[in-house]
Amino acid sequence: MVKIIHFAIALSIPLLGCNVDPPPPSTGGVQVGDGGGGGGGDGGEADGGGGGSEPEACGRGVVIVTSDYQSTNIAISALDGTTLSPSFVSSGAAKPGLSLALSGDVDVPATAPASGRVVLIDRYGTNVLTWMDLETAEVIAQLPVGQGFESNPHDYIEVGEERAFVSRFGSNPAPGAEPFDEGGDLLVLDTKKYTIEGRIALPEEDEALLPCPSGMTRVGDDVVLSLDRLAADFSRQGEGRFVGVSPEQNAVAWTVDIQGLYSCGRVAVSPSGDRLAVACSSRFDADAMKFDPATSDIVIYDARSTPPRELKRLGVARKLDAGIQPSLAFASEDVLLAKTYGGNASAGDTVFSANITTGDVTPLGEATQPFVLGGVRCSPGCGDVCLLSDAEKNKLRRWKVTANGALEPMEDVTVDTEIGLPPRSIGGL
Template sequence: MTRSAVLLVAFTALGCGAPEPPESTGGTSVPSGPCGRGVAVAHQDEGYASSNVSLLDWKGKVLSSSFISSATSGAKLSAKLTGDVVLPTAPTTGERLVLLDRYPAAVITWVDVESAEVSAQLSVRSGFAANPHDYLELSATRGLVTRFNRNPDPEAQPLDRGDDVLVLDPSAPEPVGRIDLSPALAGSGGGYKASPHRMIAAAGRVVVSLLAHSTDYSDALPSRLAVIDPSTESLGQVLVLDGLYECNGLALSPDGQRLAVSCTGRFQGDSEPAPGESAIAVVTVGDALEEVARFPADPQAPFGFSVSWASEHTLVANTFGRETAPTRPDTLVELDIDTGARRVLLESSDRPFTLGDVRCAAACGTCFATDAGRAVVHAFGVDAGGRLGAPSPIHVNDAIGLPPRWLGQF
């Protein structure tokens, strides 16, 4: 079962009804610091009907409780936000925040940070539900988008094929090319697609995580990392993470030399991943990608969708709970990659699949984690040794009624 399908099953099981998000509370003029301005929080209802995006600074102060939402309208907002809005993996720099409206909308939205006004939108559907999963801006005139889905039309033009990295000129905005990822599955036989997910710029290259799903989404190959040369917009090395599946989390270390990759394992037709296929891998990004460490999941707690670096030696990741007996909560765990020691920082309140995204800023000694069950964002201080303190809950906006789920740095 795919990531989106699992989330939809989990969210709809928690209830229905979509509270109306409020009108915008504006942007922020907070200057950018060593970690940027802060974090953006994407709130979503259980049925994927509506979204709200709020802004926090790195101290946990609410800068705007409703920066933009499904209720927002404006001259340059040709498509209102749906309930499947996420934020880029890499920090968004500059004067605009980027939002990805994934499935079925397939729209990229650029919003001015200070005014909260939409400056541009671009549909990347190209005649099919492209399902954009990530955006990476390389310059004012070059941006990349991972299109998770493949166009079912075998006669589609190259720019309309999907299952690729779409190259954009964000200043227009318009598509200007694509990077075919099908060679990354060479030798794997038919019936599978690259399923590009997250992207990170590292060591002058772009690393793309590939989930390698079957075309009917019933199975997957081992996940892999693909290297793209941004100067030639071509595919290079492909590192297969043997034995690891559904590697959804991707994070760059503070020194820019290593990647952390969190893998859930395949979902066996229900909400329970295969624990033997779940781990966090550490990969160096020197002349070539190389896996240098692997931390298998606890058999009773497969890793979730998110991982982040609290320091050069400490990772923070979420784990999945279990809905069926014997039930267990989600957890947020601290992992010392030097010793392998783990420590539980937080458990979900009363149901699984509610502890979500994690974002840390090592230079600012802070981590944030979303908690949809309690409808809060937790802030954690990080000491000089990379150890996290107790969680401090932040109620971003109790009036919204949309729980926080995803985070992005801006």
């Protein structure tokens, strides 16, 4: 068992450098009534939430990471993108209550934690989880999940009132010095004691590859986990794969291989729960700065079968001559919000909608640079607004989803009005 760090008094973090203006103080927590209803379900990057009249499954809003990759600020927003607390906590705040300071590489869980806590995933170089109280913005606990190596935690999902999984992308080349130091796995956490209680090993039959687990979502009784399958030196990559993990058995229950496609992201779930969508971006050619559309696509699955059964491939990468970014969201039962990477047909990233029934692709916007369009999130049935983080514009782009599935543009929103960092990713709340 790994000991947790608890906090009763907020600790100061010294600022780096001289003659630097201190950052503004935290703008504080959000009362449940301010953010909307309670609870928090998962809609495959489409959690709900919003006004008090919305159903409980809608959740309470979203958590937005703003960052320049050197420092990080966390904002809390409503489901429609309206900012509720522009600086809930930041890496440079004078009194954040953090014993282990936030780095510039922080993410938040895609699935809203059922506990109602704000959970921060501090990745490479820090390897720490932080739990915070939404209403008071106080740190509840922090838990190191590195165990002596760069575990690079990627996602967190609560699977019971006192249990959670965290995916560790990194693998330890020399395990055995500490408990739970293998990596490339799912850690099983006790979220009452804030301790590591166990680990779930992940399958990889190719000895040259590591599993590299990343995004998770809940599908029925199982947690669906995407595997990046990379060589330790990134020289090789396996085809796309996701697995179903049983929280009851603490074991992998089934495996789905995505033949011919690579670098596949977190599985998104349709509002009905009947269909899944996975976006694969292809093997990236770093020398040419290009993605291969032949090994990139969006794949639709029938979630009613176990394991999920492939229904169709949309062929959007070839249509757009670009690699499809691995994060996407269901805007409605038939329409997806997705993005391409810049570098092929376009100098910059693009955003589009795709109708999975008709195959129609509708351009929604573009950037002038690659790698600037980030997190996407939609709230079907809970306000019907889609959000996209745009680091180039330093805005949240927004669309209203109409009754026929069209996405109508809304006014962009500035998220971080205190420090000014651009939005990068969006998580559930």
